[in-house]
Amino acid sequence: MVSQTVAAFVAAADARSLPPEVVHATKRSLLNFFATALEGTHDVAVETALETLRPFAGAGGATLIGRAERTDAMTAAFINAAAANVHDFDDTHLRTVIHPTAPVAPPLLALAEQRRVTGPEFINALALGIEFSCRIGNAVSPDHYARGWHITATCGVLGAALGVGKLLNLDADRLVFALGSASAQASGLVETLGFMAKSIGVGGAARGALLAGLLAEKNYDGPEAPLEGVRGFLNVTGEDPQLEEITGDLGTRWEVLRNIHKPYPCGIVINAVIDGCLELRQRSQVPVEEIASIKLSGHSLLSQRADRPDVPTGRESQVSAQHAAAVALIYGEAGLDQFTDAAVNDSRVRALARKVTLAVVPGVPVPDVRIDVTYNDGRTEEVLVKDARGTDNGPLSDAEIEAKFRNLAERAPDCTRTERLIETIWRLDEMENVGPLLRDATP
Amino acid sequence: MVSQTVAAFVAAADARSLPPEVVHATKRSLLNFFATALEGTHDVAVETALETLRPFAGAGGATLIGRAERTDAMTAAFINAAAANVHDFDDTHLRTVIHPTAPVAPPLLALAEQRRVTGPEFINALALGIEFSCRIGNAVSPDHYARGWHITATCGVLGAALGVGKLLNLDADRLVFALGSASAQASGLVETLGFMAKSIGVGGAARGALLAGLLAEKNYDGPEAPLEGVRGFLNVTGEDPQLEEITGDLGTRWEVLRNIHKPYPCGIVINAVIDGCLELRQRSQVPVEEIASIKLSGHSLLSQRADRPDVPTGRESQVSAQHAAAVALIYGEAGLDQFTDAAVNDSRVRALARKVTLAVVPGVPVPDVRIDVTYNDGRTEEVLVKDARGTDNGPLSDAEIEAKFRNLAERAPDCTRTERLIETIWRLDEMENVGPLLRDATP
Structure with missing residues (x-):
């Protein structure tokens, strides 16, 4: 019936x-x-x-x-x-x-x-x-x-x-x-x-x-x-x-x-990464060239779906956490322009994306992420994102x-x-x- | 590939x-x-x-x-x-x-x-x-x-x-x-x-x-x-x-x-039944009113798909062995006109269809059927159909x-x-x- x-x-x-x-x-x-x-x-x-x-x-x-x-x-x-x-x-x-x-x-x-x-x-x-x-x-x-x-x-x-x-x-x-x-x-x-x-x-x-x-x-x-x-x-x-x-x-x-x-034209698991990187960029005016490494710690889905270090095309960059983190930090934006073939081929983006690694932390919900940045001088900085924008709670x-x-x-x-x-x-x-x-x- | x-x-x-x-x-x-x-x-x-x-x-x-x-x-x-x-x-x-x-x-x-x-x-x-x-x-x-x-x-x-x-x-x-x-x-x-x-x-x-x-x-x-x-x-x-x-x-x-x-506008399992009934009608000029009963012996699919004694509509008559046998014997045809609401409501068709029963005989192939007719005076007649028209071998x-x-x-x-x-x-x-x-x- x-x-x-x-x-x-x-x-x-x-x-x-x-x-x-x-x-x-x-x-x-x-x-x-x-x-x-x-x-x-x-x-x-x-x-x-x-x-x-x-x-x-x-x-x-x-x-x-x-x-x-x-x-x-x-x-x-x-x-x-x-x-x-x-x-x-x-x-x-x-x-x-x-x-x-x-x-x-x-x-x-x-x-x-x-x-x-x-x-x-x-x-x-x-x-x-x-x-x-x-x-x-x-x-x-x-x-x-x-x-x-x-x-x-x-x-x-x-x-x-x-x-x-x-x-x-x-x-x-x-x-x-x-x-x-x-x-x-x-x-x-x-x-x-x-x-x-x-x-x-x-x-x-x-x-x-x-x-x-x-x-x-x-x-x-x-x-x-x-x-x-x-x-x-x-x-x-x-x-x-x-x-x-x-x-x-x-x-x-x-x-x-x-x-x-969606606030960003990406896979939703990446939302928290972008939120955090945009926040980081606003917070500290450090040039991205001084970044030694970035570690993204989140739900296993983030790694399963979005651990794509060297994407060849704008289309695939939409599901790359590395690319998303890099464009958010470099451009301070994560719109359609930041997920194009041109953005993928930007040498600054490629270089920064290569410094990004992903880690799975049991218990972290999908809409959350922890971002740890290490600078060349040894300084570190972290961002905790809860309830990324464009998810059920954000x-x-x-x-x-x-x-x-x-x-x-x-x-x-x-x-x-x-x-x-x-x-x-x-x-x-x-x-x-x-x-x-x-x-x-x-x- | x-x-x-x-x-x-x-x-x-x-x-x-x-x-x-x-x-x-x-x-x-x-x-x-x-x-x-x-x-x-x-x-x-x-x-x-x-x-x-x-x-x-x-x-x-x-x-x-x-x-x-x-x-x-x-x-x-x-x-x-x-x-x-x-x-x-x-x-x-x-x-x-x-x-x-x-x-x-x-x-x-x-x-x-x-x-x-x-x-x-x-x-x-x-x-x-x-x-x-x-x-x-x-x-x-x-x-x-x-x-x-x-x-x-x-x-x-x-x-x-x-x-x-x-x-x-x-x-x-x-x-x-x-x-x-x-x-x-x-x-x-x-x-x-x-x-x-x-x-x-x-x-x-x-x-x-x-x-x-x-x-x-x-x-x-x-x-x-x-x-x-x-x-x-x-x-x-x-x-x-x-x-x-x-x-x-x-x-x-x-x-x-x-x-x-398809020679007939019916479910294919019924083809042999129609073939046999058309043959019977051509062979013996006995009026259908003298038929006491008709037994159709065939593959189990015939019974499973087409044992429908009292169909209400022309559309459903296309999958009724009883109806198909009746129209073939009465009209000597089994075309679209014989599977209409009008044909279903023809009282001669309904009466004859009610005299038809189906039996499963193990070993009989789908395109074959045996038809046994018993007349009111006790006489019997049978038709054996092999490789009905409109099947792989016919x-x-x-x-x-x-x-x-x-x-x-x-x-x-x-x-x-x-x-x-x-x-x-x-x-x-x-x-x-x-x-x-x-x-x-x-x-």
Whole structure:
């Protein structure tokens, strides 16, 4: 009865009863979404996908974030999702490593341009889409991702289909149909991560969700139990699905509250290292040339995932603790510019990175790290970081998300109305018509 | 190295070295494909999908089989695949239960309308697409389908992407990229069978393959081992993938030769029952009212899958041995008209179906059956069927496939050039330009 329970909850969910903290967290995710989409849309993986889809696209006037060009709603959903997620800098649900907003927001935005949607309706649908992407993800975690499913895409299409269905005011039966057509499109493999092909899975989830919702609106039928059926999504893609993760505490527990926003475009295990190195740089004005060695002591995951002393590319530098420590100390910044091929090839960065070693200290939590610096003259200095920024206990403030937005929006300099976009998103629950906000995300 | 080996084989495969029997078998599958697509396109599952996609479709002039309307190539690939497969009456690779041509032919046909493609090039690409759909299916069978993957769609997108890549003359590296983007889209659940949602998986496979090939043509990159990688398709969707099934005997073993064509729109286990009942009806002119009982003795699969005495709908009648026996004896036919709600509700059919019982006889092969009829006056009669039509050992003749084509094409009466389509397909290897043949599949 999981599918039916979910559908009944979504069908009944009233925008006015969404808790204020959920409304607020959803806005934060949406702001972060626009930030990463504005920046990501000019990545070659997104540009090429658009170039490939363009000859087949319809008219229809849906907005492509960061572009003057318009396209049909299906193509826009695909491209906007791919853009938001391409650098994995969008919101992250840490327990599942789902990036929930990238597949969910784009089909809702495309619909909001076609049909009049109020702010509260939009936030409600987005919150519900995020919620069930993450709850379905919780039910199959950690086996699903470990087996090789790119959970952002596979669970994303299901959550997003519910969000689309909510915007379309589908009843519970039709929401189950939407889940059915979404389940037939659930795909995405971890093997594709690090390659352009990843974006096809994520874009496809957004497009597939829009299709599933619109089909359901026309009574396109599907199985009674697309989620929990014997050969439904949960059993096929999970090893031991925990159904109560999906249906427990509906309306009282909200997964969007556990959504984090990355301050740095890196693997999250590195966050504490960057926090500490930035603090160290601010604290002592010692030139980095006088550093003899740096020791990072942390959770075993830090070593397992991020002990990469000599990375060859900007892409791989995003998961190198050595590189991250070096750029934070040298540049005093750890943004996208600090994780490029150019940054990797900066001889000062390379030299300092080589002085960094990692150590595992049992009992140190993932979001913490101890940094010990030894200078050439024998002097030592240490920093202790607790609850790194961008982790569950160190969430970015609204102002920090705004700063991240501005930093990324700078990379879309022809989009001149992005300040207004920030304001609009913060008061989205007062808007009578959401569609026009997309104009502020274009040149 | 499986992905690389496959890609190298496909890149090097020369149309002129395709064995004549493979060319012939591929034409048979294509003829059967057009037959089922001409009939299937007016199913509500296909009509509604087209209605839903239409507002987002581009121009581009790709043919929709059985329709005057044209659309973009991606949408055409989707709809034509859904139409060909919607009644499961398309070709079947028995070992895997893949319907291989439905996802493979449509993207190739759509491409052939855009770029000049010769007959031999087209047949080669189609044969290769079918080949690797089935070989990849063999490698993960039977676990993959048993777990709940709708193998026609999941393996179909991969084989079809290779076929598309071949038509695009991609080199081996780009064919691996095509497999990568296809693997990110591999989806489709057995749970959706029997519902419209099934068609979204199958249509999506065809569309996804076209997208994957076109992306690869633009150097859209993907993992080195999309098939055999640790988190690649085979390991994620299979339990114990047999890699040699994919790379063994390349160029000497051809799976299309094991492709069968259904004579009846039913589960294949029922074929022998229908064969026998049609024979019985021809042999003895006894009115069915004089039949007291009918006993069907066969393989356990017949009982497991098809012992359904009182089916409520035309759809379910397609897997009822009782219904099949009754219509064959009463109408002397077992075509689509005999598996409708109307046929199910025919009181003569219901009465006769109730007199049919099934028995399991150890040692009887799946394609065989023994039928014992007892009449009201105590007389008995029996029929022994060996190697039912439409099984590995009882393939339909070319004439029988033509007859099936004509029977199905009759359901598209406004398509008046379908006789010419038959002729064209039989001499497809002489054609200098394949694209125009699609005109003969439209009104």
